[in-house]
Amino acid sequence: MKAVIYQGPHEFTVEERPKPCILEPTDAIVKVTHTTICGTDLHILQGDIASTPGCILGHEGVGVIDSVGIGVTNLQPGERVVIPAINGCGRCVYCRRGMASQCEVTGFAFGMVLDGMQAEYVRVPHAMFSLYVLPEEIDPGVGVLLSDVLPTAYEGSILNGGVGMGSSVVILGAGPVALAVLLLLKKLAGPSQVVVVGRGQSRLGVAKMLGADHVLTCLDGDAQVVKSAKALTGNRGFDVVIEAVGLTEVLETSQALVAAGGTIALLGAHMYKCDLHLESLWLRNITLKTLLVNTSSVPDLLRVVKAGKIHPEVLISHEYSFQDIEAAYEAFKTASKHGMLKVLITV
Ligand SMILES: [Zn+2]
Ligand SMILES: [Zn+2]
Missing domain, CATH: 3.90.180.10 (Medium-chain alcohol dehydrogenases, catalytic domain)
Incomplete structure (x- = not known):
């Protein structure tokens, strides 16, 4: 064979x-x-x-x-x-x-x-x-x-992330797993809003077609993405941040975007050590979940x-x-x- x-x-x-x-x-x-x-x-x-x-x-x-x-x-x-x-x-x-x-x-x-x-x-x-x-x-x-793809998306977002009725969610990434998360959340979980941050116009176009409430391009730079995305939540941040890329800088963005009491759910494969900003997060009651499906x-x-x-x-x-x-x-x-x-x- x-x-x-x-x-x-x-x-x-x-x-x-x-x-x-x-x-x-x-x-x-x-x-x-x-x-x-x-x-x-x-x-x-x-x-x-x-x-x-x-x-x-x-x-x-x-x-x-x-x-x-x-x-x-x-x-x-x-x-x-x-x-x-x-x-x-x-x-x-x-x-x-x-x-x-x-x-x-x-x-x-x-x-x-x-x-x-x-x-x-x-x-x-x-x-x-x-x-x-x-x-x-x-x-x-x-x-x-x-x-x-589908079990990773489901277990990472709805199970690990705890996305439920009324949650505000940001998905960092617009690859197949990220878009599978979007598909499942819109059909099965009842979030109040889902924002997708990614690159590639056609992938972001698919995100819109799947019902993303807002799409942002990460080519605008991390600081601008954080500002624009947080503005969509009254600057509170997101109840659930789905990190579906697996890069150190995206984990940094995740920490900047999570709301008090929120969850950062990692779906990306991380190959390098990353800083965890406990100096700003320790008092915000957040949860960090990692996943191997x-x-x-x-x-x-x-x-x-x-x-x-x-x-x-x-x-x-x-x-x-x-x-x-x-x-x-x-x-x-x-x-x-x-x-x-x-x-x-x-x-
Ligand atoms: Zn695989
Ligand atoms: Zn076994």
């Missing part, structure tokens, strides 16, 4: 690999039909997140069950499944708390220590706990968004999508075939410049 292989920082190859086989009774082999590229893949290639040379990249995908181990009793060959970014054993102390991101056996592993989904087949450990049947009403492209929300999100409550396909801007995945990577590296959101890759 063809697979995208991590070779070390800044280098990957597309090579022939043997089809994976069942190693444990709890495994499933899934024929990947659709996958995508994530900002995390770029972090791996930049050397920010450690991976293993020789490992197949990718942690988002949809496929069809090819075979299952004898311990897998809830899935059949031929069933279409979502493969979540996080693989949980279902039995360790963290999995039993619904925190599979911290699983003591696998967890955040695909594309780093476990061969991932940018390949024709993938071996999925703990299949009974870590695969979800994709209802036939849901398009495979939307299924791919359920691997990571648990994907525990996938079953609920599947039901919401199946019921037609949200239409996340708007987050897919480009499609490629697997044989053009190198071109897809090249384009994704400068995604914001040409209005790229998620790329759907058909295997």
Whole structure:
């Protein structure tokens, strides 16, 4: 089979690999039909997140069950499944708390220590706990968004951020996860206002189309953004600040924008240390939440999508075939410049 292989920082190859086989009774082999590229893949290639040379990249995908181990009793060959970014054993102390991101056996592993989904087949450990049947009403492209983007957006904003009826929210960032947050908040959470701060006219255009109450461009400079955004809240700041970029300066902006009693919810991957301004925040009763997605929300999100409550396909801007995945990577590296959101890759 063809697979995208991590070779070390800044280098990957597309090579022939043997089809994976069942190693444990709890495994499933899934024929990947659709996958995508994530900002995390770029972090791996930049050397920010450690991976293993020789490992197949990718942690988002949809496929069809090819075979299952004898311990897998809830899935059949031929069933279409979502493969979540996080693989949980279902039995360790963290999995039993619904925190599979911290699983003591696998967890955040695909594309780093476990061969991932940018390949024709993938071996999925703990299949009974870590695969979800994709209802036939849901398009495979939307299924791919359920691997990571939608659960990250939901768990980061509504669960971790506590966005609820009447909340004022600012989303820092206009990439796929940021726009997924906007989509979910507008449809499911009832905030009083959502402001999006980002760059790239087409991405900000999508934000407007998804119902952002205001969009601001971060190209105006941090001080101006803080001033303009706070002015939209009577200078009180926002009940919830969603940091969906992962840069030190954006965390600085988050701290300047949070209201007393508010929450800063981090969705971005932070690779560098950042200052926490306790000298101005200690007396303002704020909460800071970090997140590695648990994907525990996938079953609920599947039901919401199946019921037609949200239409996340708007987050897919480009499609490629697997044989053009190198071109897809090249384009994704400068995604914001040409209005790229998620790329759907058909295997
Ligand atoms: Zn991802
Ligand atoms: Zn576990």
